[in-house]
Amino acid sequence: MSVRYRYEELSCNSVLGHYGNLDTRLRTNYCFDPYINCEFNCVYCHAAVHKYDGFRDFSSSVCAKINAPQVLSRELSWLKRRGVVELSGNTDPYQPAEEKYRITQQVLEILKEHNWPFAIGTKSDLILRDLNLITEASEKSWCCVALTVTTLNRNLAKLLEPNAPSPKRRLEVVRRISGEGITVGVWLTPIIPYVTDSDENIAQVVEAAVESGAKFVLGGVLDMRSSVLFKRFLEEHFAQLVPRYEQLYKGRRTCPSCGDMDESYLYWVYKRFISLCQRYGVETFIPHFCTRKQALLFYIRNFSRFKGTPIFELTQSLNFLFPSKEFLQSIRIRFGDRDITRRFLKVLGYFPK
16 A cells, blocks of 8 residues: 655645535635645545646655745735634645645744634644644634544554554644643544444544543544545455445445435444543534534434533534524634633534634
């Protein structure tokens, strides 16, 4: 599974994409990838389904957007509405190419200069290089960091994420960042059907996240947009599961997202995910839904089935309803991490738009 990547450089005309409030795992407004493609070569990654003009060989090249910091500074000056920028829309901002190009580091400097809120998702311990910078930025505007941990089984993790740091190392990074007072959590995503969806695996990750100082855990089921690549992986390592996947996505599109998955399975996983997060005392937990309808149906169907009901289901639903979601996001961005803000949003079950 190991691939040697070569680097290419690209000048871009624009950098910010727009998510909206629901179409991303952290419900951020804007997304930005400093690089095209990713050296960690995770078998479930959907970055490979995206096409980029002028980018010749996606299979073995990483493209660095060398003028991205300058373009981002210009675009932030133009934006009329503030919103959280997510660094890691499709690729890891701290993959090995960052050691050479330092684009993510420059981008963080720009975001700090503009007092702009941001969220970072990564699997890399290279983020510790910029810990002081992130700490300084967090004092001026809201920010959060998430480390992806899909399993604590080192051998399985090596199959799923061949070139990424070990799960143990990522949890050490969570502990370091948490110690600086930065909002940090764990992305338990993707939860891979019939591979990492057992109670044992989810509980191990959730418990380790809490012990490492994670303030939130996000759970998201595999979306299978890179279905061809992942099916090849299944055929090589879990051939017996191929028929089950075909049934799970029966009648779906060629590159299905979690919005196309059998909803009975999706709801089954998320019920267990929430119950385990409550058991281990996770401060905030977020099941990732692809549509507002999915989310609202889930909480309606599971009304009074979790701890803290019925307030729990009602407050969770507020995150998906207009205008409450817009109001809560404005509170988060304007007042940042003040104690009164955190308490108010915690009562309403909000995080972290």
